Amino acid sequence: MLNRKSRARPGHERASLYTEITDKIIAELEAGRVPWVQPWGTAAIKAPLAMPRNASTQRGYSGLNVLILWGAVIECGFSGQSWLTFRQALGLGGHVRKGERGTTVVYADRFVPQGERQLAAATGEEPGTIPFLKRFTVFNIDQCAGLPDDVAGSIVPPPSDQIEPQAEALIAATGADFRIGGARAYYNTTGDFVQVPPPAAYFEPINWHRTAFHELSHWSGAASRLGRDLTGSMGSKSYAREELVAEMAGAFVCASLGIVPTVRHADYIGSWLELLREDNRAVVRAASAASRAADFLLGFPQRPIASVDEGNEEAA
Structure with a gap:
């Protein structure tokens, strides 16, 4: 969630977040590592090759979040590609283990201000939209305890x-x-x-x-x-x-x-x-x-x- 300062300055928050993400990708490329390519199938990697998904909704993560979550799986040695927010873990009857650090992912979208809605209704033109970008924290199911077996199970790769x-x-x-x-x-x-x-x-x-x-x-x-x-x-x-x-x-x-x-x-x-x-x-x-x-x-x-x-x- 955004703190009060970042809510007051959404444009600054977006610029800071874009820069933070871009700097990390640049550092990876400069080091010879390509974020959308990982050493799946090697002895050092526990997790199976798969697209990351939310273990509660079963929806797959997309865009930049795929790169972020793949990188976290490799860096932290997680055994699976399934993730939950803190509240989702509680809602499923489990919890995030004490002391675990989450992974920050981002959500980007656009919204239509009320003034634009009214103007569009009056003129028949398309309303203007404002982009927004926010961050939130997810935890790999390896970082959780007490989850039902059908949630805690790993994604099974195809034969x-x-x-x-x-x-x-x-x-x-x-x-x-x-x-x-x-x-x-x-x-x-x-x-x-x-x-x-x-x-x-x-x-x-x-x-x-x-x-x-x-x-x-x-x-x-x-x-x-x-x-x-x-x-x-x-x-x-x-x-x-x-x-x-x-x-x-x-x-x-x-x-x-x-x-x-x-x-x-x-x-x-x-x-x-x-x-x-x-x-x-x-x-x-x-x-x-x-x-x-x-x-x-x-x-x-x-x-x-x-x-x-x-x-x-x-x-x-």
């Missing part, structure tokens, strides 16, 4: 033999013009198609799926879908911003399917750092857009997978 079939079913379910062939992966904005080299071109077969979801994340941003700015040329800030969105979105989709995320374009880290240093809201916006992209892709109903023939290698 390994179902991961690739599910990934291929999702690719097919999107209905995207998805072409296999050529020597490089990309999304063609003019022709509205994705092209990815054949699986045999990848050292690890699962890298083909990681690449596919990165490019489909770009595809999700077309004007007819989520409407992101895809006009930037390589080297521009808008290009770096879109690559940051696609990196995170691809990681969120992969984690949701049980695929360990990896960095698809490490050569862009320098441009991401430049972007974050210039705009302390860039990472918050990118993570939010990434969650929308991931939710958009994961929202397609999956049908039984069909074989996909290799397409034309020529780019449009």
Whole structure:
């Protein structure tokens, strides 16, 4: 909760929180650690690969909170990806253990002031909105005691033999013009198609799926879908911003399917750092857009997978 001073100065609070979050992400990138990629599956990590969720509501966390909570799981050695507020733990019949320190997550939204509502009603125009950002504290279920067994249980990852079939079913379910062939992966904005080299071109077969979801994340941003700015040329800030969105979105989709995320374009880290240093809201916006992209892709109903023939290698 915000204290009285921060309530009196909401703009200052937002700026401070944006800077605090951005500085932490910058420090991670400068140290060679990418916040949306974690060493899941190693002996040092107890928690299974999964998207973090609220153990009371079962709702998944999104945007920047995914990065914050993944980082806390790694740093603190938690065994699960489920979280609760102090009051939620009490409401479920349990409690947070004495002396435990919570993890700060953020909530961003916009509200319509009463004056704007009245003006909109009188003019028929869209009301103006004011953004707000606040922080609150959650605790991993490892930090709680007395919780019911069905709440305290860990998220169960999908069976390994179902991961690739599910990934291929999702690719097919999107209905995207998805072409296999050529020597490089990309999304063609003019022709509205994705092209990815054949699986045999990848050292690890699962890298083909990681690449596919990165490019489909770009595809999700077309004007007819989520409407992101895809006009930037390589080297521009808008290009770096879109690559940051696609990196995170691809990681969120992969984690949701049980695929360990990896960095698809490490050569862009320098441009991401430049972007974050210039705009302390860039990472918050990118993570939010990434969650929308991931939710958009994961929202397609999956049908039984069909074989996909290799397409034309020529780019449009």
